[in-house]
Every structure is written in C-alpha cells, then in structure tokens.
Amino acid sequence: MYQPEYLRQVRENLEVKEDPTKLRSPKFETSSGIPLKNSYTPADIENLDAVRDLGRPGKYPFTRHVQPTGFRGRLWTMRQYAGFGTAEESNKRYRYLLEQGQTGLSVAFDLPTQIGMDPDHAMAMGEVGKVGVSICSIRDMRVLFKDIPLDKVSTSMTINGPASVLLALYLAVAEEQGASWSQVSGTIQNDILKEYMARGTYIYPPRPSIRLITNIFEFCAAGVPNWNTISISGYHIREAGCTAAQEIAFTLADGIAYVEAALAAGMKLEDFAPRLSFFFNAHNQFFEEIAKFRAARRMWAKIIKERFGSSDPKSQMLRFHTQTAGSTLTAQQPDNNIVRTTVQAMAAVLGGTQSLHTNSRDEALALPTEVSARIALRTQQILAFESRIADTVDPFAGSYLIESLTDELEARAEALIRKVDEAGGMVSAIEKGIPQREIQNAAYEFQKGVERGEQVVVGVNKFTVQNEAKPDLLRVDEALGAxxxxxxxxxxxxxxxxxxxxxxxxxxxxxxxxxxxxxxxxxxxxxxxxxxxxxxxxxxxxxxxxxxxxx
Structure with a gap:
C-alpha cells in the first residue's frame, strides 16, 4: 500500500518516545492482549492492500459491510430482547415495544423452557417465568403472538436445546393466523455448541444435537426460505469472560462445525449457508469492538471461499445481530449502564451490525421495567436518527488504528481456529475442554485485574457512593409457578x-x-x-x- 522509502521516513520521523513515569498506566492493551501504541501511522498497516483486504461495501471480502449502501438504504433492525412471566404479560410488552418503534421481536424464554421442561417438572420449581416467558404448548404460543401478524413482524427466538420444538410451535401458530411459511421471517438461535462451552442450557449430547440442527437446515431450506436457521453465537462466549479474539475464533469455529455437519448430511452449501446468521457481543473497548466486527466479516468470507470452495456472495456474507454486553452492567449506580450501553451500541452500528438489542439500565438487578426498556430502545433511535453515525458506510476504514487492530484480531483468531482444527474440530475440542479452558483463563485474568484495581469499573471499584437509593424493579409474581x-x-x-x-x-x-x-x-x-x-x-x-x- 505504501512505498518502502516512505515507510522508512515515517518510522524515523513519526516515532513517539514516552516517559513511563508520566503515564497513567504501566501498560495499555485491548481485552485480547494487543498492546496499544501512543499513536498509529502508515507503518502499522504497511501490508494492508485496500483492494484485497477491504474492497468496497457489499463486495468480497465484506470487511466494510455486507450491503453496498450500509445503513443508508435501511437501518438495522431494532430488536429488543423481552419476555417474562406468562404469555399474556409478554404479549403486552411486545405490543408496547412495537408501538414505541421497535422493528423486530426477540423472545426471551424462561429456564425450564430453555432446557425442555414443562412448568410442572420438579426441576422447574422457583424458575417459572423468571428470566423469560414460560411457554410449554401451542396454546401458550397463540397467546404470546396474539394480535401480532407473523407474516409482517420478524421474530428472533433465543432458544437452543429445544429450538426445533419452539420453531415448530411458531410455524404452527403462523399457519393458524393464515400466514404462509414463505412469508414468515426471523431467527432461532439453535447454536448448541456454545452451550457446552459457555452457557449451559443444553439437553442432549453434542452429536444428536447437531443432527437436530441439520434437520432444521434441511426443513427450512425446503419450506421456510426466509428463516435464519441458526444464530451462531459469540455473545454468550463473551459473557462467560472471553476476549474479543476468542469471541471471533470460537464463534467462527462453531460455524465451521455446523457447515461441515450439514455437508456431511448431504446438503449443498448454497442451500443453507445464505441463511446462517451470527450473534456477537458489543463490549466496552470501543475501537477493539469495531475492529472485531470487521475482522469477523472478512474471516468468514475467506473461510467460505477458501475452506469450502464457494464463490457465492450470499454464502460468504457474515450477517449478524448484536447485543450490548450484559456482563458489563452493574447493580451499583444502575443509571451508569445507560452510558455503557450507548458506547457499546455505537460500536455495533459503526461495525455494521444487521440488528441490535440494547440492554436496559436495571438488568443487573432484575428484568427491565417498561420505562427502562423504553430508554434502551430510545438509545438506538437517537443513534439512528440524531447522531448521523449511520449515514456513511464503515467510516473508520483506513484508520491506522482500526486497520491495525482488525489485522491483529484476525491473526489471533486464526491461530485459535488452527488450535481447534488440530484438536479434530469444535465438537472434539469441546469434548477435550479446550475452548472452556481458554474462556475460564481469560475470565479469571480479567477478574484479577478488577480486584487489583487495574480494570476500573465505575461505581464498583472506583467512584463509589454510599447509601444508594434502590430503583423500582420489575418483580415476577412468586405465585406464577403454581x-x-x-x-x-x-x-x-x-x-x-x-x-x-x-x-x-x-x-x-x-x-x-x-x-x-x-x-x-x-x-x-x-x-x-x-x-x-x-x-x-x-x-x-x-x-x-x-x-x-x-x-
């Protein structure tokens, strides 16, 4: 990209020497351990090829965006995650959010539903309706989507072990409403591999679970063409404590495993790959997060082209939903969470997300109140309509810092994927405990940093206040289980x-x-x-x- 003589002059004339005694920290680095320099120059991206590595928005390798117009044509889907108590209560919340300008639904299910247990199961005691809506039958599903036209509203469902069952319920209710399956659009998470390494809402062992996933791929390819059959989720891996580089690597390694399983089941890549979607976390380190989304897009395009031999642009595109980081929310001074969420949401938008959920200020304490949910939605709307950050596609392209971080994250993620490959693929790696160990170690190191005061968490280990007033919280009726x-x-x-x-x-x-x-x-x-x-x-x-x- 630059001439050698020019780069030599840059290194000689633009190098900055710092006095360590005058710095506020002994080291500056990202969550992935990438050292951050005082400033960046063309010498930091000397190997970058603008055509090969960046291209144009909507063109391979999709570093800049999957759509040529970015958000200039259509804004991201504002999809607030919601669900609690009964189907009636959640339906009321969904209709409220749609009235307030939300453009897609995202269903949170309670823990019994997530692990395929009915409310009368002994293991469900005390958990019914607590962290999401309780759904156990087609009658519940009818109520959940009462007066919500499923041929017009896109729905995402965060469900994994019993994903096939909840998808079947959704399609059955859509039929009852008179909607054809070709009109139905949305996503089921359906990503079981990350459950084994990070989240824990699994039912069956990995291999029969992957059979169910490929069954869904086949079924929807034939009859539900606009449904995203999986949302390959790095979000929960990051919530468990991994770094940005690990989030990219383990998410894409999961994606590779699903592609390989579908191909082994006899499917053609182009029959299912365009309906694969991804789900990422938007964390606190603003520049690293923007670079993370760009690196993930470029890597997936190369994986589909080079590893699987597809030149189909629709198969190469990494389309993703983003949620702001729940693990960064604090119970102390909960209004601070509005600021955290705003910064994280900006990173997601500038990184080119296709849909976005913004967490509410009180979610470290309880499910969000109606007021908190509205503030979270308004955060997205202000970014979309007032900040103008969505008016230019990939505005950080060419930044010495962003391009350097994008390249470094890609290199570190590729090294981790090679480690997974050497273990025999992601299923075998999980069985050997490889990603679990990597995530645990990263989470432990971060927590040690918080306890030592090296990682500042405002309101928790610095800038604390005494005798905080308790906010009004949403409480699920304890009699709901009975x-x-x-x-x-x-x-x-x-x-x-x-x-x-x-x-x-x-x-x-x-x-x-x-x-x-x-x-x-x-x-x-x-x-x-x-x-x-x-x-x-x-x-x-x-x-x-x-x-x-x-x-």
Missing part, C-alpha cells in the same frame, strides 16, 4: 391424549433412525404435545449431556 402447574394439568385433561401419545411414539421411533425429525415434531405440537413431552420423546433415545469439569 398457576402454571394448574394450567398444564388442565391442558392435559382437555386435549386428546391418545393422539398425543401416538405422535410422541412416532417421534421416539424416528429418533432411532436417520429421518428428518422436524415434520414429526410439528405433528406432535399440533396435536397439543407440550415442549417437555416432545423433548422427553427424544431424550429417551438421545440421553442427556453431562458436563465434564474442566480445570
């Missing part, structure tokens, strides 16, 4: 239990073979089988995953 148990008992008494048993037995039998299970899951939920019953029908064959301790 009400939901009674509802499930009534539901089972009113349905045709013979028909349910027949459909569940057919699903269990098919689980022993190799057929696609999605049509049978759909038949079961239409017959009014519960989420727990459908998951149990497969548990009988697949068993349950038992986590192994990694030190």
């Amino acid at each position: 009400r939901r148990r009674a509802q499930v008992a009534q539901y089972r008494a009113e349905r045709d239990n013979g028909a349910v048993r027949t459909k569940l037995d057919a699903l269990t039998a098919a689980s022993r073979g190799t057929d696609n299970l999605m049509p049978l899951i759909l038949d079961a939920v239409k017959a009014e089988a519960t989420v727990g019953e459908v998951c149990d029908a497969m548990r009988t064959v697949f068993g349950e995953y038992q986590e192994r301790l990694v030190l």
Whole structure:
C-alpha cells in the first residue's frame, strides 16, 4: 500500500518516545492482549492492500459491510430482547415495544423452557417465568403472538436445546393466523455448541444435537426460505469472560462445525449457508469492538471461499445481530449502564451490525421495567436518527488504528481456529475442554485485574457512593409457578391424549433412525404435545449431556 522509502521516513520521523513515569498506566492493551501504541501511522498497516483486504461495501471480502449502501438504504433492525412471566404479560410488552418503534421481536424464554421442561417438572420449581416467558404448548404460543401478524413482524427466538420444538410451535401458530411459511421471517438461535462451552442450557449430547440442527437446515431450506436457521453465537462466549479474539475464533469455529455437519448430511452449501446468521457481543473497548466486527466479516468470507470452495456472495456474507454486553452492567449506580450501553451500541452500528438489542439500565438487578426498556430502545433511535453515525458506510476504514487492530484480531483468531482444527474440530475440542479452558483463563485474568484495581469499573471499584437509593424493579409474581402447574394439568385433561401419545411414539421411533425429525415434531405440537413431552420423546433415545469439569 505504501512505498518502502516512505515507510522508512515515517518510522524515523513519526516515532513517539514516552516517559513511563508520566503515564497513567504501566501498560495499555485491548481485552485480547494487543498492546496499544501512543499513536498509529502508515507503518502499522504497511501490508494492508485496500483492494484485497477491504474492497468496497457489499463486495468480497465484506470487511466494510455486507450491503453496498450500509445503513443508508435501511437501518438495522431494532430488536429488543423481552419476555417474562406468562404469555399474556409478554404479549403486552411486545405490543408496547412495537408501538414505541421497535422493528423486530426477540423472545426471551424462561429456564425450564430453555432446557425442555414443562412448568410442572420438579426441576422447574422457583424458575417459572423468571428470566423469560414460560411457554410449554401451542396454546401458550397463540397467546404470546396474539394480535401480532407473523407474516409482517420478524421474530428472533433465543432458544437452543429445544429450538426445533419452539420453531415448530411458531410455524404452527403462523399457519393458524393464515400466514404462509414463505412469508414468515426471523431467527432461532439453535447454536448448541456454545452451550457446552459457555452457557449451559443444553439437553442432549453434542452429536444428536447437531443432527437436530441439520434437520432444521434441511426443513427450512425446503419450506421456510426466509428463516435464519441458526444464530451462531459469540455473545454468550463473551459473557462467560472471553476476549474479543476468542469471541471471533470460537464463534467462527462453531460455524465451521455446523457447515461441515450439514455437508456431511448431504446438503449443498448454497442451500443453507445464505441463511446462517451470527450473534456477537458489543463490549466496552470501543475501537477493539469495531475492529472485531470487521475482522469477523472478512474471516468468514475467506473461510467460505477458501475452506469450502464457494464463490457465492450470499454464502460468504457474515450477517449478524448484536447485543450490548450484559456482563458489563452493574447493580451499583444502575443509571451508569445507560452510558455503557450507548458506547457499546455505537460500536455495533459503526461495525455494521444487521440488528441490535440494547440492554436496559436495571438488568443487573432484575428484568427491565417498561420505562427502562423504553430508554434502551430510545438509545438506538437517537443513534439512528440524531447522531448521523449511520449515514456513511464503515467510516473508520483506513484508520491506522482500526486497520491495525482488525489485522491483529484476525491473526489471533486464526491461530485459535488452527488450535481447534488440530484438536479434530469444535465438537472434539469441546469434548477435550479446550475452548472452556481458554474462556475460564481469560475470565479469571480479567477478574484479577478488577480486584487489583487495574480494570476500573465505575461505581464498583472506583467512584463509589454510599447509601444508594434502590430503583423500582420489575418483580415476577412468586405465585406464577403454581398457576402454571394448574394450567398444564388442565391442558392435559382437555386435549386428546391418545393422539398425543401416538405422535410422541412416532417421534421416539424416528429418533432411532436417520429421518428428518422436524415434520414429526410439528405433528406432535399440533396435536397439543407440550415442549417437555416432545423433548422427553427424544431424550429417551438421545440421553442427556453431562458436563465434564474442566480445570
């Protein structure tokens, strides 16, 4: 990009020497351990080729954006994650957010639903409706989306172990509304690999879980063309404490594993790759986060082209949703979280996200109140309509710092992917505890930095206040669990239990073979089988995953 003689002059004339005794910190570095210099010059990006490495927005390698017009044509989808208590309560919140200008739904399910258990299961005691909405049947799903047209509203569902069951419920309700599956759009997270390494809401062991994922790929490729069949999620890996480079590496390594599984199942890359989507965290280190999104886009395009041999631009595009970092929110001085979220959201927009959720100020204490949810949504709207940061595509392109960070993050992430490859791929790496150990070590180092005061957390280890006033919080009714148990008992008494048993037995039998299970899951939920019953029908064959301790 630059002539050698010019770079020599830059190094000689623009080098800055600092007196360490006058610096406020003994070292400056990113979350990934990348040292940060006093300032950056062309010498820091001497190997950058603007055509090869950057290109134009909407063109390979998509470093700058997947769309040629960025947000000049259409803004990102403002998709606030919400759900609590009953389907009725969550439906009310969804309709409120849509009235306030939200442009897509994002469903949070409670823990029993996330691990395929009904509200009357012994393990569900005390957890029903607490961290999301309680859904166990097609009746609940009808109420959840009452007066919300599923042929017009895009819905994202954060669900993994029972993703096939919740997708089946969603499609069944869309049918009842009169919407054809070709009109339905949205995303299921459906990323089980990160559950084993970071989050923990798994049901089955990895290999049968991947079978279900590829079944969904096949089913939607044939009948639900506008549905994103997986959201390969680095978000939760980052929430568990990893660095930006690790977030890129383990997310893309998961993506490689899913592509390989689908190809092994006999699918053609172009039949499913354009519907793969990704989910990233927007963390605190502003410049590193912008560079992270750019590096991930470029890396995925190269992986699809060079590793899998596809020149299809739609398959090469890394399309992603972003959520601001829940792990950075503090219970102390919760209004500070509005500022954190704003900075993180700006990084996501400047990094070219396709959709965005902004966390609410009170989420370190409870699920957000209506007022807090509105402030979080307004944050996005102010960025979109007042700040003008979305009016130019990839405005940091060419910045010596940003391009240097993008290259360095790519190099570090590639080294980690090679480590996963050498272990036999991501499934084998997880079974050996490799990514779990990397994440645990990074989280431990960060926490030590906080405790030593090297990592400042405003309001926690610096700038604290005494006797803080307690904010108003959303509280889920403690009697909800008992009400939901009674509802499930009534539901089972009113349905045709013979028909349910027949459909569940057919699903269990098919689980022993190799057929696609999605049509049978759909038949079961239409017959009014519960989420727990459908998951149990497969548990009988697949068993349950038992986590192994990694030190």
